[in-house]
Amino acid sequence: DTGVSQDPRHKITKRGQNVTFRCDPISEHNRLYWYRQTLGQGPEFLTYFQNEAQLEKSRLLSDRFSAERPKGSFSTLEIQRTEQGDSAMYLCASSLKYRGTSLKETQYFGPGTRLLVL
Amino acid sequence: AQKITQTQPGMFVQEKEAVTLDCTYDTSDQSYGLFWYKQPSSGEMIFLIYQGSYDEQNATEGRYSLNFQKARKSANLVISASQLGDSAMYFCAMREAISSGSARQLTFGSGTQLTVLP
Numbered sequence: 001d002t003g004v005s006q007d008p009r010h011k012i013t014k015r016g017q018n019v020t021f022r023c024d025p026i027s028e029h030n031r032l033y034w035y036r037q038t039l040g041q042g043p044e045f046l047t048y049f050q051n052e053a054q055l056e057k058s059r060l061l062s063d064r065f066s067a068e069r070p071k072g073s074f075s076t077l078e079i080q081r082t083e084q085g086d087s088a089m090y091l092c093a094s095s096l097k098y099r100g101t102s103l104k105e106t107q108y109f110g111p112g113t114r115l116l117v118l
Numbered sequence: 119a120q121k122i123t124q125t126q127p128g129m130f131v132q133e134k135e136a137v138t139l140d141c142t143y144d145t146s147d148q149s150y151g152l153f154w155y156k157q158p159s160s161g162e163m164i165f166l167i168y169q170g171s172y173d174e175q176n177a178t179e180g181r182y183s184l185n186f187q188k189a190r191k192s193a194n195l196v197i198s199a200s201q202l203g204d205s206a207m208y209f210c211a212m213r214e215a216i217s218s219g220s221a222r223q224l225t226f227g228s229g230t231q232l233t234v235l236p
Contacts, residue, residue: 031222033222033223035223040228040229041228041229042122042209042211042226042227042228042229043163043209043224044226045223045224045225048222048223055222056223089161091161091163093163103149103150103151103170103171103213103215104151104168104170105213106153106165106168107165107224109155109162109164109165110162111160111161111162112161112162114161
């Protein structure tokens with residue numbers, strides 16, 4: 001299977017604990033995105049990498065959140081001192097940079113990690 | 119203001135009939151891209167169709183077509199010959215041009231839950 005994969009698929013944690021999620025993009029894709037989706041809403045952008053460089057971060061990404069993509073391949077998203085408001089689906093997507101306009105660059109999503117903070 | 123508005127929280131359609139899912143958007147950019155994604159209950163976002171703001175023809179992909187009305191800022195998804203497997207959440211999304219500083223990520227609407235009835 002050459003799609004985007006995410007691990008774990010589900011995570012239950014207690015408030016105050018740290019959690020880390022992993023995303024493996026499609027192998028030739030050089031761009032990787034993290035989104036958060038709460039119940040009944042569409043995904044909201046968190047952050048974006050081109051290769052190993054984190055180029056953009058949303059103001060939704062508080063100081064408790066950190067994302068890395070150390071070798072330009074897989075990425076991790078860590079949430080420190082989790083809060084109940086962090087309960088959501090965390091989606092990862094990847095895309096291939098176009099030479100020309102990037103408007104039609106299609107993002108392919110993984111199955112998501114569903115986080116529940118008790 | 120909402121950038122993407124999907125006014126239909128839920129829609130029902132009889133199997134084999136066509137259905138239109140509404141999407142209106144708000145942007146001051148002349149260059150932008152519009153996407154539709156399908157999200158089954160499993161959670162993965164599946165790319166369906168893309169329309170560029172300068173595309174003269176309405177996009178089509180198999181049973182999916184996009185009714186793009188630029189002056190009205192609408193990009194409705196039409197699904198022909200509905201199948202039971204089409205039951206899912208459908209999200210409209212937009213990518214704006216670099217000039218607005220948000221060239222990479224997608225902005226999603228709140229989605230429409232489509233149920234196909236046998």
